[in-house]
Amino acid sequence: MTITKVKINLYKSIKKPVVLDLHDINIIIGQNNSGKSNILDAIEFALTDSKTESHIYYAKADIELDFRFTDNEQLKYEFPTSEAVFNLKKGTRELTFDKKTIPYNRTLASILSSSFKRLNERAFLDTNQIENDFHSLFNYPENLAKFRESLQHHFPKVSATENALDINYEHEGLYEGERRVTIDRIGSGFRRIFTTLLYIFHPQYSMVLIDEPEIHLHPAMVKKLLWAMQNSQAGQIFFTTHSPLFITPVTLIQLIRVVKNEEGTQVFGLGKNNINHQRLIQELNADNLEMFFTDKVILVEGVSDRILLRGLIDRFYKGHRDLKVIETHGKGNMLIFVKLLRVFNIPFAVILDWDAIKTNHLRDLVYNLNIKLPPMTEQEFMQELKKFDIYIFPNGDLEANYPRKYQQREDSKTLSALKAARSITEHDFNSKPMFNLREIINNL
């Protein structure tokens, strides 16, 4: 059973309808208190009979889940088709197939509530439940083998028997090499990985909802966990995270960015956007993917721009925003970054050399940002674009915008920028030659 699409409205911080096209893996990111967990909560809330669970009841909650069932599930539960829409509206739940609607009776409630596992802090501490689920995994040798293989991939020296969770030394349980160990002595990271992998590979739970799986994990473990999730092929996974390690060019399609503003929680994802995914894979790396975890991104053309801007921001920026400077390797590449930032609703500014005004790249950018301006001169155009956070050096390139004394003839542009980033004085920063850079930094 997988959810292919979810619509949530009037639930916790979600005050306007939120629609998500879902994948096998769904990575939910966003600032604290933006409403990430509320998406997981909403799914859990819809699938669980609130009268028997300790949920706060949201009477107005309007949640719609598009389900796809496997052939086995369809046969087992005698569903007429493999696709159905589950609705929770005004406290009433029902599962609607093409020509049949099933009311939310005890059977359906049982099917749905046992189909998923919510892995939050409480669940990670529920050792009895984890132990029960671990034992039941032994009924599925294929899944157990995958679980063991993956666990070994994370912890090569550790092997788990059926009593792995038994903390009694006398029983057979966990081994670290030849040495008998108990799970309570082996470290919180292991327990975390063990539990996460258990539910990822457990066939009884076709959906696993995890809150911040990276907690207690070394970055290398996070990467391995991501790999395990991507290759589990066991069920659908939803998780919230604050770790950039989960964001790669490949997982970008699975990314859901949650933002909270005056209108409540809103979500943004690639969806069916016509961004060239292959180009993104070429352009994105561990450094620039940090854009998903910053308040505002500054797009610049080259390495010198990035180095100097970064240095000047670190030293002279008076605002409170976290700013990430990203080089796009040329103005022709700006658009792909701008498209990506727009899709995920990440605020950004663009800084270009003067010659950008002579290229069509700038017009394409302006068009993509839906900026419509009347006929005007190039000077007026550059001035007008500042309102849209697009800055063009009116006097050339970066080198024309900081004092020449920081640019030694024998140094490359990059080296000059590197030196200047550290040594430009406050007096020089406030001088006339740095007016353009100062204006940009003050406006960020």
Next chain:
Amino acid sequence: MTWLSIAIIAYFILAIVNVADKFILEKVVPGPRTYTFLVGISGVVVIVLAPFGLIWPGWDMLLFNVLIGFFFSAGLMSLYYALKKGEASRVFTLVGGIVPVFTILFSILFLGDKFSSNQWLAILFLLLGTVIISWMTRSHILWTRLKSWFDDSENKKVLVIVLAILSSFFFSLFWVGTKMAYITQPFISAFIWIRVGTFLSALLLLIGKHSRQEIFQDLKKSKSKKNNVYIFFGTQGLGATGAMLQNYAVALGSVALVTSLQGLQYAFLLIFTLVGTLLLPKVIKENITARILSKKVIAIIFIGIGLYFLSK
């Protein structure tokens, strides 16, 4: 590729089209209105570029683009009326010389353009080269045979000058307006919308009964010469490519400098004629004297110097 190299390629292509145009004007389309009509109508073929970037520019910009397109038709019509009343070589000299001057003035006035001393020198040499070449067109350049095709009356000199200036005025407005359109809009989109403006103004020619009759009669005649019609549209295709490159150079660079480079087109024509005279002396009856040759060489040198200053 820089705007300068794009402009050079554009003028090379336009010189080829110029040769073909001469053939068309003599053999297929006998009326200036018909020619303006066909140029305007066929310009709309650039709509095939629509999937590559046509956007809705908003009503304000649409009207602006269309108005710029109208200026082109107005320039074309004034040019043909000037040609009808006066000698082709004089008209082309005037228009060739005045368009860059007006464009420089308008670009300073409307676009706030500023030129470096090298660019001013380039403009000076290019204009000199253009004027010298244009004067020589009297009897030594292929398309000057146009003159035999129009009435040439010396006592209409003032009218011819006024019409040529009017034509230059419209062409300059067209170019500066085009540049303005390219500043805030993606190139392909603005390029198409401006041609739509020219297309609409060409349709206006059908309103007048006299010009409508002339156009339809000319088109009927041309129908019987299918091959020539193909040539017409073939050269229009090439012309569209040249015009597009010329426009792209304007979009990337200074409109005043690109229009100043128009002499380059005549220089290419001179070279074609020289080559043609050597290869096909019977077809192109060029009488190359030392005086003419020296003038040609001087003109080409001037244009070369202009190009040198531009590229500096």
